[in-house]
Amino acid sequence: MTLTIEGVHAGYGGGTVLHGVDLTVPEGTALAVLGMNGAGKTTLVHTIAGLVKARSGSIRLDGAELAGRPAHRIARAGVALVPQGRRVFASLTVAEHLGLSRRKGEWTVPRVLELLPRLGERRTHRGNQLSGGEAQMLAIARALLTQPRLLLLDEPCEGLAVDLAARVRGVVAELTRTGLTVLLVEQQPEHARAVTDRLVVLSNGVITERGETSTEGVSEISMFR
Template sequence: MTTLSVEGLRAGYGGGTVLHGVDLSVPSGTALAVLGRNGAGKTTLVHTICGLIKPRAGHVRLDGEDLAGRPAHRVARAGVALVPQGRRVFASLTVAEHLRLSRRKGDWTVPRVLELLPRLDERRRHRGDQLSGGEAQMLAIARALLTQPRLLLLDEPCEGLAVDLAERVRAVVAELARGGLTVLLVEQQPEHALAVADRVALLADGVVASTHTADELRADPSLTDHALQVAQH
């Protein structure tokens, strides 16, 4: 069964078009990474999927239900959660307050999230502006999980993190994917994508140039190199 199906998706800003007919799918319980250079359209893609940008054409189907064009709050209620680029936690709220405000009834509970991310348990009384970059990223992931998503979108979750913290974030996302959560991850670093994903879609100039299994890209890194070079032009 396919959780996410994107067909012919076109979107952009003002008079400009960034996505020129994107097609991709994420089978249930798998992780797909969308890999491309800056400007390839990765953030535009996740923002369009989650309703922050209204598409000009195409479909975004979640378990067969077309969400294209719906406002972000309705897409979220349908089961799509975003871990945004740059974390975007509230500076004045404590970790505990973030978790309480995000919580919906379902399998993901606060104790379960804190078991997955024990550092947050130690920092429950700290405000958002007292957290390190890695801790803020963990909080952004926890906040998304507590909304009980069917699809988890992550926009460059390792950006700006030290190597050890990036490895921890990758490990958490990989654990979620192995646990059966459907994940769409956008990245510009192949090592981050390959550490998490079952399959990788190479995005160039607003279209999916090709899709490969992670094993195929590990065996032939030139496939990734070529797509990233093409994305420059």
């Protein structure tokens, strides 16, 4: 499903974080949003998911307006968020996480475990017994079981060792090959280039650059100005 954002302003309390953001993620493609800490990346995905209310502008999924809807209705419309920091429940086992998230659809528990076999080995382990990489895989699995049409990933490689980050990138790349529409938030251009088709740079709540991930040098300089 195509995501279209036009003129979105959003923020917290009396402050504005996003200043007229425009972007499009065509169906079955992956877009990376790059930026430094404080650029507004998390605010953007939270606004799409309905956790932050857009003050103005439009957020549409295949033409259906999402802006102004509560978060649970946006989730039912097919938007799933993999939050920054994983946020798995410490006291619940992997199997319990998967059971709570499951909805009827193409993504079943066996299919998720085929994509993420390590979780199958850890089904009886609680959230606080998982490594950072395993917890990230569980957060992705949990999102997939809600049957998303649009997957929002907020810095999924943050805090992971190089080999674990590579595994997460591999999973994201596989998801894009299934035809899922993906919006990936990242600080590191190399992570974005490995799994996305296009990228934008967000700086102080404004998109300052757009490009193809195959283009050498795109956004690596402007991102850190």
